[in-house]
Amino acid sequence: MGEQHAGFQSEVPDNHAFTATEIQELLSLFLLNHATSDSQASNPTTTDPRKLRRMLSNRESARRSRWRKKRHLEDLNNEVNRLMTQNRDLKDRLARVLNRRHVVLRQNDWLWMESVGLRSRLSDLCRILTAMSSPSITLT
Numbered sequence: 001m002g003e004q005h006a007g008f009q010s011e012v013p014d015n016h017a018f019t020a021t022e023i024q025e026l027l028s029l030f031l032l033n034h035a036t037s038d039s040q041a042s043n044p045t046t047t048d049p050r051k052l053r054r055m056l057s058n059r060e061s062a063r064r065s066r067w068r069k070k071r072h073l074e075d076l077n078n079e080v081n082r083l084m085t086q087n088r089d090l091k092d093r094l095a096r097v098l099n100r101r102h103v104v105l106r107q108n109d110w111l112w113m114e115s116v117g118l119r120s121r122l123s124d125l126c127r128i129l130t131a132m133s134s135p136s137i138t139l140t
Contacts, residue, residue: 022063029059 018026
């Protein structure tokens with residue numbers, strides 16, 4: 001993942017491009033280190049190394065926190081895009097299913113009407129057949 005510098009492991013990938021804010025923080029950190037080393041050379045008792053380490057640790061922690069927040073936001077945006085694509089695909093699929101349902105309902109109506117007509121015709125044919133099969137009444 002990242003490189004190790006000054007006793008801490010960076011969570012930023014090696015190919016990370018720094019933002020303007022991060023560059024300013026690095027510059028201020030450099031200037032702080034430079035000023036601290038100058039003041040320590042002239043008066044070593046004025047700077048508490050624990051406070052300096054703590055301040056540097058807090059800055060690094062804040063930088064990592066911002067980086068994690070940025071990654072989380074990117075992940076959320078990717079998830080939103082994935083869900084929007086999935087939603088669009090599901091809407092398209094629903095539209096196709098509803099269209100197919102409409103076609104099937106029309107076919108069902110047509111088949112129902114055809115069956116009614118065929119039953120009526122069959123009933124008529126049965127009456128004719130019955131009439132033809134019954135003995136004729138003859139008057140003598």
